[in-house]
Every structure is written in structure tokens, then in C-alpha cells.
Amino acid sequence: MTRHGTLDRVMAPPWLGILDDTIRACAAHDRSDLAERLLRRRARLLEPGRRVVVFGGAGQGKSQLVNALINAPVCAVGDDITTVVPAVVRHADEPTAAVVTGDARPALSGAVERAAAPIESVSAQANRLALVRDDVQHCEIGLPRTLLGAGLVLIDAPAVGDAHDSRTGRAMSVLADADAVLLVTDATAVLTALELDLLSQIHRLCPTVLVVVTKIDIVPRWRQVAEADRRALAEAGLPTTVVPVSSALRLAAARTEDHALNAESGFADLITQLRQHVLTDPVAVTSKAAAATSKLAVEQLIEPLRAEFDTVAATTDTAALADWHAAGRRVEQLQREAARWQTQLSDDVADLMADVEYDLRDRTRRVLREVDDYFEVADPAKVWDEFEDWMRAALTEIAEVNSDWLLERFEWIAARIARTVVPDAERLPSTLLRDLSAEHASALRKPNIEKFTPVQKMFVGLRGSYSGLLMSGLATTLAGLPLINPISLGAGAAFGARSVFEERGARLKRRQAIAKTSAQRHVDDFFLSYGKETKDAMRVIHRALRDRFAEVAQELREAATESAREIKRDLDAGAALRNGRAAEVRRGLEQLVALRGRIDALHVPKGLTA
Template sequence: MTAPAWLEVLAETADACRTHGREDLAQRLRRRQDRPPGGTRVAVLGFPKQGKGYLVNAVLNAPVCPVGDAATPAVPIEVGYAAEPGATLVGRADERVPVDIEKLTGEVGARPAGSLRRVEVGVPRDLLSAGLVLIDTPAIGDPRSPRTAAALDVLADADAVILVSDAAAPLDQAELALARHVRTWCPHVVIALTKIDVSAGWRTVAEQNRTALSAAGIDSPVLPVSATVRFAAAKGGDQDLNARSGFPELLSWIATQVSRPAESTAALLAAVSVRAAAAELVETLRARAEAAGQEAGVDQTTLLQRSQRRADELRRRNSRWQNLLADEIADLQSDAEYDLRERTRKIVETIDETFDRGDPVKVWDEFGPWLDSTLAEAVETTYTFAAERAEWIAQAVAAAFGAQYDLPELALADSGADRIAEVRQPRIERFKIGQKAFTGLRGSYGGVLMFGLVTGLAGLPLINPVSIGAGVAFAAKTISDEGGMRLQRRQAVAKMTAQRHVDDVFLRFSKECRDAIRHVQRRLRDHFTELADALADELTREREMIIAGSAERERRSAALRREIDRLAGLHKRAGELGMLASRVPKELPA
């Protein structure tokens, strides 16, 4: 037996959907393909508070769907024929749980979110006995919500759709967009204008809806209905009131859907689904082709020129950061050496002032620790200054490089200020008692002799009170002078020792500071040289890819164009099959 032509088109379109990553479209087409023959599925869609549940209940004259303040299920409710009323909860793994139809709302609400696929309800109604299944869908809302997804998913295997809208106001843009989307996937759509019993201007609204639908290119009838009037008519058996409810026209439209030949309906629905899926795929591929065309619009020469400009800019940046690094490092070395020299100069001035006023014998015990701590502080301060300046240089070089990258670790080595050798106390000659006595005797000898000779002219002996007094005075003066000279020598020795120690510290740590700064220079130079080399390699690869990518882009563009043409062919074939299927009922004998 030869398979229908629409099956071949449907399968080919589903394969194209999977090839281009649209598994959702492929699933919809597969459901059309795998749907068993027979039966008519009519879905009822709409936004919240439009009266979907009331409409389904009114069509069946049975309270099968929750209405009013009852919680609306987040899954579709499929109402079909059954000899006895009953309900079944169908889970995600197709497990089936029978429940009492009177407890349906509570049972559905007690289930965890996402655990159900649908709810199947069976009621004994002649309208359903011919295979009709009415599907009450969750309310349409946020496009990203599971409820909206579950409602729109019903379109994949619906034969017809009743789109519900409140008669209080005309169709808004969201409802028109929904109608356009539904009409794309299902050819048989009717707009049920509900609640006309409480909307005095429903006739005007109905006419406005017909005008809006026509302007939007949506060929769907508008049927005003009132579920409240329908229930009142059924309760009282009033045929006139039932006619005023508008439901006879809606039931007639449903009966028309049920009476359509199964094979032509399947072919028409398949053709519509193929055209909708092909249209979405073509739109996606055209967007890709336009993007590829815009990319190809920048010809290879322009891309190569752009790459060359980037290479030239990289060379200019390399020159800038290298010059900046060399200049700043030279300035830092000079400034660091000057900073340490200035601090040690002030220490030397303090040394001079200290020993100009004090005796090293008395002050050295206090002076030595002070000198060591002051030199350590000076060295540490200079190192801190150099480290902060090095960090600033690194930031400046990075800015000159033209992009922000992770900077290398630039911490200077430990200053070693805590390892400065203690200043050694110089050998200081003390003016001892014996030395003072000997110096005094030597000075007194001259005084006694000089004044003894002078007084001898007056007939006095050489040793007399005057000569003895002069000897004592000369002795005291000699001792005082000798003590002053010895103090000056001690001060000079202490100054020289302290200054030599300061000079040693300066020479050692100025050298170590310069070495640390040169280490920073090498780290920054190597780091940014490596980055520059990497960027240069990247530009080289980019030029190679530009040259090699032109042919690849052309190949992809040609493939996209061929695929678009193939999908357009499928779209056309589906349209021809749909037109043929739509003519079949007219060609059948009466």
C-alpha cells in the first residue's frame, strides 16, 4: 500500500527541523505523523478569566471543568465519551491513575507541579460519541511559563481550535497575536465571544473583532455565546433561550469539524503544520544568511587592512610602553638613591650635632642604638617608597600597553633593614688620673721655674709662694688644655666612626635597592613582551584565518541558500497538498 504524499513531506520537514536544531518543531510534526486515524480533537484556548471552562461545560451541559474561584489545572483537560463518568490522571511517564470525577479538582491540586501530562475525563454525551474530544487548556500568560507552553503544545495534534475572548472589550494585540499563531498551526479556528449576557455592547465588540481579524489576515468566524444563558435554557428546556445563547451556532461549527473526512483532515493538518514549521525554519536560516552576508560584505581586503592597522598599532604601543618603562625605571633609581642619600645626610648632621656637644664616652651607649634604629627606618622608608612607585609604574605601563591584563607580582625583596650590623664603638682614649697628674707636673714645672727666676731678681729663693702658685696655675691650665684636646680627638674619632658606618649602610642598601628596581624592570619587560608576542601571534593567525575564511564563508552561504530553497520547496508542496485536501470534501458525493 502506497503511503500518502503528505507523510513523505511531513517526514522530510521533521528531518530538516532536527538537522537545524529545532527539535520542538520536529516533535510537533512527529505527533501529527504518529496520530492514530479517527476522532476529532477541538482545543479551547484563551487568556485568563475569559470563560474557557464555562464554555466547555456549557457545550457538554456537564460540570467537567473547574470554573470560578476553583484552581485551574496547569495541564490540559481532555473530555471524551464514556458510558460512565470518570477521570484519569496521566503522568509524565504515561502512568494512569483513575480518580473520582467529583474529586478531580482536589486530586489535581494535590499532585506535585510538573508531575502530570494531562487529565482525561469521560462523560456520556451524544456529542462526544462520534469521537469528539474537547480540550480545556491552561490559561495563556507569560510566554515563558509552563502553563502557556502546555496550552500551545496542544496545537500539535488539535484538529480545530476555539479561541475564547471576553465580550467586554475588543481583541487586543496579544489576542490577535495568539489568533495569528493558532491559525498558522491549525486551519480551523473560531473566535467564541463569551459573556454576552453581561456585556451590553457585545454586538459592537463582535463587529470590531471581525474587522480586526480581517485586517490581520485571519479568516476565522466570530460567534457570540453566553454559557449562563445556555445553562438556564438547559435547566428550563427553553429552546428559544438556548438559541439566544449562541451555542447552536457553535455546536454546528463543532459538528462540521467532526464530519470532515479523516484522511483529508489529516492531510490538511499535516500540510498546515509543514508550512508553519518550514516558515519558522526559513526565517531562522534567512537571519543566518543575512548575518553571513553582512560578514561577507566586509571584503577580504578590508579585513586585511584592519588587521594591518591593528598590527601597526601594536608596534606603536610596544614603543610607547618600552620607552615609558625605561624612563620611569631610570627616574625611580635616581629618586630612590637620592631619597636614601637625603635621609642619611640628615642622620650625619645629627651625628655632628651630637658629638659637637657631647662626650662620646658619656653618650655612646645611648647614641649607638639610636643610630642603628634610625638607619633601619631610613632604609625601610626608602624601600617602601620604591615599592609603591614600582606598582605605579606597572599600572602606567599597562595603560600604555593599551589593554588591561593581570600584572605580575612586583613585591620588592625584603629590605633587610633588620639585619643592619650594629655600629661598633670606636676605641676612645680616656684621660686617666695618672695622665692628669703627669700632665699637671709637667705644666707646673714651667710655672715654678719661670716665676722662680723672676722673683729671684728680688732676692727670693727659686721655690717661693709666688712660684708655687704659678706652678699650680700652670698645672691646672695644662690639664684643662690637654683634656680639651683629648675630647676633640674623641669627638673626631666618634664622628668618623659613625659617618663611616652610615656610608657603609648607604653603599650597601643603595646597591640592593638598585638591584631590586632592576628586577622589577625585568619582570615588567618580560611580562609585557610576552603579551605583545602573544598579540602578534594572534594577529598573524587572524590574517591567516581571514585568507582561509573567505572560501568557507562562501561555502556556508551557498549551503544556507540551498537549504532555504529546499525548505521553500517543501512549503510549496505542502501548500499544494493542503489545497488538494481542502477540495476533497466538495468532490465527495452528497
């Protein structure tokens, strides 16, 4: 057994030992997911035949390319058909086809089921079934073809779409098992940024890559597009060969056995490239694929270890001592923050005082505007009692609304300072302003309103009648009439009535002006007295908030001081543990870096890089 095991080790390719060491490293670093993925990759690499994944976006001609390569319509194609699950095409002595369902992981290989299907419709059947079932893995197709018999396994991968598309996830999972990749893009446009990004990711997963430009039969300027693709690949630093082809010409040439048309299709060059890069030295292709897979896994192991090492190194004795000093600085910072939040509190209260005063002034001015509008038409002598009740109610409402708003703003200020500066502070009781009363709105003094008595009306009417009688009588004497006649008497009566009417209107305007002035004086008195009481209340609440926050800030400073003491007590004990962990992580990093060096030094024959 020992002799046989030694022989196996001698005969085993170098990449197998490196891959096994990588799997053991994944298990040692508790990355069972990576180890399982590498075990699957190991099993794939040991299988006969090299897996070439045909990859690309929807509508680029992937499936038709596979059909043209093997000269058989095994992959579903059409304008309304998109590959959903992979189609695996390998060599078989007799044509066979099956839909594979279940869990395809190696650990659960017994759960896989294969259902036979017609070879010409197996791909379409698998795609339809995948739309209603989640356990459809892929479809398998076996054909007696020389290219496949040489060791080539073609895989038509699902189309790449949006990052959230489930097909994209399936396509990327297929790439994980690829030995070589054909990235398919049509000749209607140059390589997009998404395709270049995909190529960059593919090169990390699988270094053997070819770019196949399809549909050159329908694009007259396909040579310019292919050349632009080569320039874009060169600028991106991607060493990839570009092969223009036409699947339609290839299939037509196969039907008519037209060798010239087949050469024009570009497939002869594509098959040559596949033989050169994949089939000529499959061991080198396998070695490159194993090296890329191992390197990705090792990098995923190194990154968290390096981050942990940096963290541990940053918390050595010096770092722990810095933490202790930082705790002391935290105490000083809390002291500085105390001055900062006190300034903030003062600024907030000053802003609030200005806002409250403006609100009070705005509301009282609106009341005065209503008073002006009211006494433009109303007679104070008739409606004063009703107006007094309205004025009292309006000013009372102003006092209540203003005080409620003041309370809400103070509660908001307290919550903001407690949340940003003193997180453990409690909210103060919001009852300090509830005693603000509306007594200032209950002492509206009735102005001295001048009344227009009947006696005054009689004297005003006589004065106006005399003037009218005299002017009309003098005018009628010119016509030979006496001074007192019916015309002069009528004119006197009319002038007297007009004098009474004008005097009554003038006295109404004076009463309305007096009422407005009285209301203005009363509102100003309310503004002054209530504003003074509001400012006094704000000062009381300001002092209460300041004292409460100062108390909590003192408690925080004491807690920070005690925390600094605890850090100092734990400093010596923690230093030994950190140093031990740092040494352990360093050894792990050194082993992984050495393994990565072996991967980079893995021998790959020249001329096999695409």
C-alpha cells in the first residue's frame, strides 16, 4: 500500500497537490464552503475531457454557436428563446439526451435524477421545466463527434443579464467549473463595459479565454468591430484572442459540404484555436484552471487573516496603552462637550425666544387686522359687548397656542441635546408652562363712545335747513317769489336731512377709530404682559434643562473615569493574549503566502495563454 501510494504521488500532476493543500488550508481556517467548492472543482478537473463554457448575454448567438460547432441542432434557439439552464454536450458513441434534476453537489450525488428526452428538444424541455421547478440542474447531450471525441466538453451557459437575474447567478456558477471559456458577443456592437468587466472576472476564474464575435454574415462592418474589440481588450490588459464567426454560414456549409463557405464562416479558425488552447495540451489547461481556482481561494483566506492581523497588531501593548490614554482623553472630551452642549442649549433657547416672540407678534397682528376689518362696518356703540367677548376669546386662544408650541419646542430641544450630547439624559416634565394664563385678555376697557342724541340731530338738522331755506329763498326771489315759499321750504328740509346724515356718518367714523385705537392699546398691553411671562417661563425651563444635563454629564464623566481604570487593570492580561493570537495569525499568513507562491510558480507551458 505504501509503495502504491508513493507511486500515485509521483504520478500525480503538480496542480493536484497544490489544490489538495489549498483544500486542507480552507478546512484549517474554518471555510468549509470554500473547501466544498474546491472538492467539486477537483472532481471536475479529474474527469476526462476539458469543459469549455460558452458564455455571454441573451441574443448573442451562444446556443447557435454550440450547434454550429458540433453540426447538430441540440441547443434551443430562436428570437423568443433564452437559455435558462446549462446544456452539457460531450462525446458519446450513440446520441443520448437527459434532463438532470435534484441536488448536483458531490456530497448529495445520490439525489440526482436523469430523465431521458429527445435529443432535438432536450434543451427546450429543460428550459421550460426550469421556469416551474427549482431543482433543474442542467441537460446532458451525448453525440459521436470528432471534436468532442478529442476531449472537448461544450457547455451552453445561461444568458447573462441583470445582476439580480437568477440566470446570471447560474451562469457564474457554471463558470466555476470551466477549464476554458468562449465569451460570445455579436458583431452589431463592440464589447460593452459589462462584457469587459465580465472578462476580467472570467480571467480570474479561468485564464483560458477566447472572445467569439458572431453574426458576421449580417454585419458588413464586422472586421472593424472585431478590430475595435481587440483594441478594447488590449487597453483593458486582457490577453484574449478574438475569433469572428458566422454560425449560419457554418450550418449552411455543413448541409451542402461547401468547404469554401465553411472557411468563410470562421469556424475553421475557431476549431484551430480550441485545439491549440485546449486540446493540444489539456494538462496545461487543467493546471492553469486549478491554479486560478486555488489562488482565488487562498486570496479569500488571506484577506480576513490580514485584516485580523492588522487589528491584532493595532491592539498590542502600545495600542492598549493608547486606549488607556484615549479613555483619559474621553474624560477631557466630555468636559469640553459640556461647554459645547451648554452653548448649544443657550443658542437654541435664544432662537426659540425670538421665534416665540415673532409668533406672538404675528398672531396679535392678525387679530388687529380682523379688528380693523370688523370696525370698518360695525358700530362700536351697538356691538361693543359682543366684540369684547370675541377679543377675550381670541387673545386666550393666542396664549394657549403660543404656550403649547413653546412647550413642544422645549421638549424637542431637550430630546435633541439628550440624543446627541448626553444620551442617557431623561426628558424633563413638560408641565412648567401649563400655568400660563390668559388673564391679560380679560381687562378690555370700553372706550368713551360719543352718541348722536335726538337733540343733537335736531340742532344739526335746523342748521342745515336754515342754510338750504336761505339759499333757495334768495334764488327764488329773482323769479318774483317771496323768500319763504314751497321751493325754499323743500330745499331747507332736504339740506337739513343731509346734514343729519353726514353728521351721523362722521360720528360713526370717529367711534370706529376710537374702538380700533382702544383695541390696539389692549392688544399691545397683552403682548407686553404675556410676552414677559413667556420669557420668564423660558428662563425657568432653560435653567432646569441646564442643571439636569449637567448632572447627567457629570455621571458620564465619572463612568468614563472608571472605564479608564478598568482598561488599565486589563492591559497586562490582554497583552499576552493578543500577542499570542498575533503570532498564530502571522504563522497562518506565512503558510498561505507560501502556498500562493507555489501557485504562482506552477509550471504552465508557454504558448497556452489565450
